[in-house]
Amino acid sequence: AQSVTQPDIHITVSEGASLELRCNYSYGATPYLFWYVQSPGQGLQLLLKYFSGDTLVQGIKGFEAEFKRSQSSFNLRKPSVHWSDAAEYFCAVGGTGFQKLVFGTGTRLLVSP
Protein backbone atom coordinates (compact mmCIF):
# COMPACT_ATOMS: atom_id res chain seq x y z
CA ALA A 1 0.00 0.00 0.00
CA GLN A 2 1.17 3.51 -0.68
CA SER A 3 2.30 5.68 2.20
CA VAL A 4 3.98 9.00 2.86
CA THR A 5 6.28 9.96 5.71
CA GLN A 6 7.07 13.52 6.68
CA PRO A 7 9.65 12.98 9.40
CA ASP A 8 9.65 16.53 10.76
CA ILE A 9 6.57 17.59 12.70
CA HIS A 10 7.87 21.13 13.26
CA ILE A 11 10.65 23.14 11.66
CA THR A 12 11.78 26.63 12.57
CA VAL A 13 13.69 28.69 10.01
CA SER A 14 14.96 32.24 10.20
CA GLU A 15 13.48 34.67 7.72
CA GLY A 16 15.75 34.84 4.67
CA ALA A 17 17.28 31.42 5.30
CA SER A 18 16.84 28.46 3.00
CA LEU A 19 14.28 25.76 3.61
CA GLU A 20 14.05 22.05 2.92
CA LEU A 21 11.08 19.96 3.99
CA ARG A 22 11.44 16.22 3.75
CA CYS A 23 9.02 13.75 2.21
CA ASN A 24 9.58 10.03 1.79
CA TYR A 25 7.08 7.81 0.05
CA SER A 26 6.36 4.15 -0.48
CA TYR A 27 4.70 3.18 -3.72
CA GLY A 28 4.98 0.10 -5.90
CA ALA A 29 5.00 1.81 -9.28
CA THR A 30 5.86 5.22 -10.66
CA PRO A 31 4.46 7.67 -8.12
CA TYR A 32 2.69 10.92 -8.72
CA LEU A 33 3.74 13.37 -6.04
CA PHE A 34 2.24 16.57 -4.70
CA TRP A 35 3.01 19.30 -2.18
CA TYR A 36 0.27 21.39 -0.59
CA VAL A 37 0.35 24.27 1.87
CA GLN A 38 -2.29 25.06 4.49
CA SER A 39 -2.52 28.37 6.31
CA PRO A 40 -4.39 28.44 9.63
CA GLY A 41 -8.14 28.17 9.22
CA GLN A 42 -7.94 27.64 5.49
CA GLY A 43 -8.02 24.83 3.01
CA LEU A 44 -5.02 23.40 1.22
CA GLN A 45 -3.38 25.07 -1.72
CA LEU A 46 -1.50 23.10 -4.36
CA LEU A 47 2.16 24.21 -4.53
CA LEU A 48 3.48 21.83 -7.14
CA LYS A 49 3.20 18.32 -8.53
CA TYR A 50 5.36 15.73 -10.24
CA PHE A 51 3.92 13.34 -12.78
CA SER A 52 6.85 12.54 -15.06
CA GLY A 53 9.79 14.08 -16.90
CA ASP A 54 12.20 16.54 -15.30
CA THR A 55 12.76 15.49 -11.71
CA LEU A 56 13.13 19.10 -10.53
CA VAL A 57 9.69 20.68 -10.40
CA GLN A 58 8.97 24.38 -10.02
CA GLY A 59 5.89 25.54 -8.20
CA ILE A 60 4.17 28.66 -7.01
CA LYS A 61 5.50 31.10 -4.39
CA GLY A 62 9.14 30.30 -5.26
CA PHE A 63 9.02 26.67 -4.15
CA GLU A 64 10.62 23.74 -5.93
CA ALA A 65 10.84 20.02 -5.26
CA GLU A 66 13.10 17.26 -6.48
CA PHE A 67 12.02 13.70 -7.14
CA LYS A 68 14.72 11.17 -6.26
CA ARG A 69 13.60 7.69 -7.15
CA SER A 70 16.64 6.00 -5.60
CA GLN A 71 15.87 7.62 -2.24
CA SER A 72 12.06 7.48 -2.54
CA SER A 73 12.01 11.15 -1.70
CA PHE A 74 10.32 14.31 -2.90
CA ASN A 75 11.74 17.12 -0.77
CA LEU A 76 10.41 20.66 -0.95
CA ARG A 77 12.86 23.56 -1.06
CA LYS A 78 12.88 27.34 -1.07
CA PRO A 79 16.06 29.43 -1.23
CA SER A 80 14.86 32.28 0.97
CA VAL A 81 11.94 31.99 3.36
CA HIS A 82 9.53 34.85 4.01
CA TRP A 83 7.44 35.29 7.17
CA SER A 84 4.31 34.65 5.08
CA ASP A 85 5.56 31.11 4.38
CA ALA A 86 4.72 30.08 7.94
CA ALA A 87 2.07 27.38 7.50
CA GLU A 88 1.64 23.62 7.45
CA TYR A 89 2.95 21.69 4.48
CA PHE A 90 1.63 18.36 3.24
CA CYS A 91 3.19 15.89 0.85
CA ALA A 92 0.94 13.42 -0.98
CA VAL A 93 1.45 10.42 -3.24
CA GLY A 94 -0.85 8.76 -5.72
CA GLY A 95 -0.83 6.60 -8.77
CA THR A 96 -3.24 5.95 -11.55
CA GLY A 97 -6.49 7.17 -10.13
CA PHE A 98 -5.30 10.34 -8.43
CA GLN A 99 -8.55 10.44 -6.60
CA LYS A 100 -6.97 8.26 -3.96
CA LEU A 101 -4.04 10.37 -2.91
CA VAL A 102 -2.42 9.47 0.37
CA PHE A 103 -1.32 12.45 2.44
CA GLY A 104 1.48 12.73 4.92
CA THR A 105 0.82 14.02 8.42
CA GLY A 106 2.28 17.42 7.66
CA THR A 107 5.20 19.61 8.72
CA ARG A 108 4.49 22.88 10.49
CA LEU A 109 6.89 25.63 9.44
CA LEU A 110 7.62 28.45 11.84
CA VAL A 111 9.56 31.49 10.61
CA SER A 112 11.56 33.48 13.14
CA PRO A 113 12.49 37.14 12.60
Added chain:
Amino acid sequence: NAGVTQTPKFQVLKTGQSMTLQCAQDMNHNSMYWYRQDPGMGLRLIYYSASEGTTDKGEVPNGYNVSRLNKREFSLRLESAAPSQTSVYFCASSSSGSEGPQHFGDGTRLSIL
Protein backbone atom coordinates in the same frame (compact mmCIF):
# COMPACT_ATOMS: atom_id res chain seq x y z
CA ASN B 1 -13.35 34.60 -7.15
CA ALA B 2 -15.21 32.08 -5.01
CA GLY B 3 -13.52 28.81 -6.04
CA VAL B 4 -14.81 26.10 -3.70
CA THR B 5 -17.44 27.15 -1.16
CA GLN B 6 -18.39 25.04 1.84
CA THR B 7 -21.29 25.54 4.20
CA PRO B 8 -21.58 25.65 7.11
CA LYS B 9 -18.19 26.69 8.51
CA PHE B 10 -18.93 25.39 11.99
CA GLN B 11 -21.50 22.96 13.38
CA VAL B 12 -22.14 21.22 16.67
CA LEU B 13 -24.30 18.11 16.66
CA LYS B 14 -25.51 15.64 19.22
CA THR B 15 -24.83 11.94 18.76
CA GLY B 16 -27.43 10.41 16.46
CA GLN B 17 -28.38 13.62 14.68
CA SER B 18 -28.06 13.93 10.94
CA MET B 19 -26.76 16.72 8.78
CA THR B 20 -25.56 17.53 5.30
CA LEU B 21 -22.39 19.43 4.45
CA GLN B 22 -22.69 21.43 1.27
CA CYS B 23 -19.98 22.09 -1.30
CA ALA B 24 -20.13 24.05 -4.53
CA GLN B 25 -17.45 24.99 -7.07
CA ASP B 26 -17.65 27.57 -9.79
CA MET B 27 -14.66 26.51 -11.91
CA ASN B 28 -16.50 24.02 -14.13
CA HIS B 29 -14.43 21.21 -12.66
CA ASN B 30 -15.37 17.63 -13.35
CA SER B 31 -13.98 15.95 -10.22
CA MET B 32 -14.88 16.66 -6.62
CA TYR B 33 -13.72 15.18 -3.32
CA TRP B 34 -14.55 15.06 0.37
CA TYR B 35 -11.75 14.71 2.92
CA ARG B 36 -11.56 14.73 6.66
CA GLN B 37 -8.62 16.11 8.59
CA ASP B 38 -7.79 14.89 12.06
CA PRO B 39 -4.85 15.97 14.21
CA GLY B 40 -1.67 14.08 13.39
CA MET B 41 -3.31 12.10 10.58
CA GLY B 42 -3.16 14.29 7.50
CA LEU B 43 -6.12 14.24 5.14
CA ARG B 44 -8.12 11.10 4.43
CA LEU B 45 -10.43 10.69 1.45
CA ILE B 46 -14.05 9.93 2.32
CA TYR B 47 -15.71 9.93 -1.10
CA TYR B 48 -14.99 11.33 -4.51
CA SER B 49 -16.86 12.01 -7.71
CA ALA B 50 -14.79 11.65 -10.87
CA SER B 51 -17.49 13.27 -12.96
CA GLU B 52 -21.11 14.33 -12.77
CA GLY B 53 -23.30 11.33 -12.06
CA THR B 54 -20.59 9.16 -10.51
CA THR B 55 -19.40 8.69 -6.95
CA ASP B 56 -17.01 6.25 -5.35
CA LYS B 57 -15.71 5.38 -1.92
CA GLY B 58 -12.41 6.59 -0.60
CA GLU B 59 -10.37 5.46 2.36
CA VAL B 60 -12.89 6.14 5.17
CA PRO B 61 -16.47 6.05 3.77
CA ASN B 62 -18.26 4.34 6.68
CA GLY B 63 -20.96 6.50 8.22
CA TYR B 64 -21.17 8.87 5.27
CA ASN B 65 -23.14 9.23 2.07
CA VAL B 66 -22.64 11.63 -0.81
CA SER B 67 -24.65 13.13 -3.63
CA ARG B 68 -23.28 14.72 -6.77
CA LEU B 69 -26.28 16.93 -7.35
CA ASN B 70 -24.95 18.46 -10.56
CA LYS B 71 -21.58 19.46 -11.91
CA ARG B 72 -21.21 22.27 -9.36
CA GLU B 73 -22.41 20.65 -6.16
CA PHE B 74 -21.24 17.70 -4.10
CA SER B 75 -22.79 17.14 -0.68
CA LEU B 76 -21.74 14.93 2.22
CA ARG B 77 -24.34 13.49 4.60
CA LEU B 78 -23.95 12.08 8.06
CA GLU B 79 -27.06 9.99 8.71
CA SER B 80 -26.43 9.28 12.41
CA ALA B 81 -23.54 11.31 13.73
CA ALA B 82 -21.03 9.70 16.09
CA PRO B 83 -18.32 11.35 18.21
CA SER B 84 -15.68 9.64 16.02
CA GLN B 85 -16.86 11.86 13.18
CA THR B 86 -15.72 14.99 14.98
CA SER B 87 -13.28 16.46 12.48
CA VAL B 88 -12.60 19.20 9.98
CA TYR B 89 -14.11 18.38 6.60
CA PHE B 90 -12.73 19.69 3.33
CA CYS B 91 -14.25 19.67 -0.10
CA ALA B 92 -11.94 19.89 -3.10
CA SER B 93 -12.19 19.93 -6.86
CA SER B 94 -10.06 19.38 -9.92
CA SER B 95 -10.52 19.74 -13.65
CA SER B 96 -10.16 16.00 -13.99
CA GLY B 97 -9.36 13.01 -11.84
CA SER B 98 -5.95 12.79 -13.46
CA GLU B 99 -4.91 16.08 -11.89
CA GLY B 100 -5.44 15.31 -8.21
CA PRO B 101 -7.33 17.81 -6.02
CA GLN B 102 -6.41 21.33 -7.10
CA HIS B 103 -8.67 23.65 -5.14
CA PHE B 104 -9.91 23.26 -1.60
CA GLY B 105 -12.64 24.97 0.35
CA ASP B 106 -11.94 26.52 3.73
CA GLY B 107 -13.41 23.59 5.62
CA THR B 108 -16.30 22.76 7.95
CA ARG B 109 -15.38 22.26 11.58
CA LEU B 110 -17.80 19.66 12.96
CA SER B 111 -18.10 18.68 16.62
CA ILE B 112 -20.29 15.81 17.73
CA LEU B 113 -21.13 15.58 21.41
